[in-house]
Amino acid sequence: MKIQFAIDTTTTQKALELAAAAAPSVDILELGTPLIKSEGTAAITALKNAHPDKQIFADLKIMDTGYLEANLAFEAGADLVTVLGVADNSTIKGAVGAGRAHGKSVVVDLIGVKDKVTRAREVTELGATFVEIHAGLDEQAQDGYSLDTLLTAGKEAGVPFSVAGGVSPSTIGAVQSAGAQVAVVGSAIYSAEDPASAAAAVRQAVTA
């Protein structure tokens, strides 16, 4: 299972510092949506130039103009780009088309999708490389939030998936056992006092 570090900061400078600290322990470096909104696609290029050996994930959360927006991110150096599962199928197909034109991948983020299992199967048919079974930061803050719901959906869907929703060293083992291809870890690393050690702890909790 790959480890993806979601960098939810708002400046390229801070993102580069966090990426440098975590890089030895992770496989994929994600530019979070707030970072891209704050700094634009130039931040994608900066991270790719600093880490050409890593997969760079641009969390654009595309909702419309799938080809156009995905193309912007791929041209800037992204290897993976997100489109929203709640978007129209034509938008998802557009983003997938841009991915194919660049030889890169599109991930469909199921944040806000009620029936994640059904939609996961549909968008995989449309060409998503994998789906992200995701509860966002606002959903995580609600009473009764549990990562288990995401893991159950991932197992049931039977398609390639990642999991994002407050994954930490203590829960990443369950994500791996559920069969995820990728575990997304954000705040457990970027909010830690020592992000390098936090990323190493995440790596140690995953079995090879």
Ligand SMILES: O=C([C@H](O)CO)[C@H](O)[C@H](O)COP(=O)(O)O
């Ligand atoms: O995608 C995310 C969120 O929508 C804000 O951009 C997060 O990067 C994702 O949820 C992973 O972060 P954690 O949940 O803090 O691990």
